[in-house]
Amino acid sequence: MRFDGDAGITHLPMPRSDRQYLLYLHIPFCIVLCPFCSFHRVEFREDRATRYFQALRREIEKAGRSGFCFSELYVGGGTPTVLPDELIATVRMVRDQHPVARVSVETNPDDLENDSLPRMRDAGVNRLSVGVQSFDDKLLKEMQRYDKYGSSERIRTRLKSAKGLFDTLNVDMIFNFPHQTRDMLKTDLQILTEELGVDQISFYPLMSAKTTRKAMRKDIGEVTFDRERTFYELIAGHMQDAGYMRSSAWCFSRVPSMIDEYITEHEEYLGLGSGAFSYLDGSLYASTFSINHYLSLIDSGESGIVRRSGLSRREQMRYYLLMQLFSGSLDKAVAEQRFGGGFQRTVWAELVMLQSIGAVRNTGVQLVLTESGYYLWVMMMREFFTGVNNLRDQMRHNIARETTIPG
Ligand code: SF4
Structure with missing residues (x-):
């Protein structure tokens, strides 16, 4: 996975008229920048984020005019719920213009108290995916999430209040933290399946990118893979005993539902917004990771897509x-x-x-x-997403720190 040379393009690929696509929207703003995170995310500023959502809606309209028809919508980040009104307006716009059957949105625990959740549901969001990572206070502090998103107890209270609002409430967890013990992991599993009984749980192995490795070593310890397999087996065994089905190698659901790895269900998808990837007709595309460049491209009537790499x-x-x-x-x-x-x-x-x-x-x-094949796939997907993270690093290279809005 790499973009060789300067294969710059600034136009949307052409859709096939007989196909409906998944639309992925990237909202790259976060209140806290977690040290382990390799996603494309920048510090939240309301004026920049408002302008960004407006530009994103213009890019979605442009894709519709180019002939794209969307049947599913996935909004990821960053934190898509940083500006709930803007998010709701964007979801409504996509649903008004396309026959969208399912809408999934990622969020963080502090936004669960937000009174905009029922409005999000009314706008058509039917799956909410909450980034929790762990219910252990010590690990939450190491991740620098404790101060912002609260203690384990507070997060659990918030999750209980959101239960039943959406067709699917998914909780994103991470396993194999350097300081995580088997007992900590067992407690997380009991909270999820017995105390909370959430609909779906995605358990990611801890991953890193070249650029986050130093900060991770300092804050959460050295990442090794010695215990990854036994931790995964503990998770898979517990989830199956608790009556969950595997939706993917690391996602477990009570009922069939959309999953975070929409790329398994939708081989082809269009990603819009700064830092989004698309996979269409055998080519991988990337949009600019510079928010300023993205805004100026959309202002001049272009799309944010700037790189293409064809696969044999x-x-x-x-x-x-x-x-x-x-x-x-x-x-x-x-x-x-x-x-x-x-x-x-x-x-x-x-x-x-x-x-x-x-x-x-x-x-x-x-x-x-097979059962051992599932763990092999956890390792392969961990390496695949590490490759994606390194691709993100490549795309971020040479972008100066941006805090002002161009023009
Ligand atoms: S983990 Fe989530 S909240 Fe933390 S920086 Fe990454 S996207 Fe933002």
């Missing part, structure tokens, strides 16, 4: 294999049809290797992950 047919197949098996299975006939034949012939070496190490079982119709 074999790379597209390997990407398809990775994403499909992340959800647990791959239908062989669908894969052959998707690529017009030649799928199993092209990735035969990968398939033989996966079966010979016992990670994948061939049912004849499907390739299915």
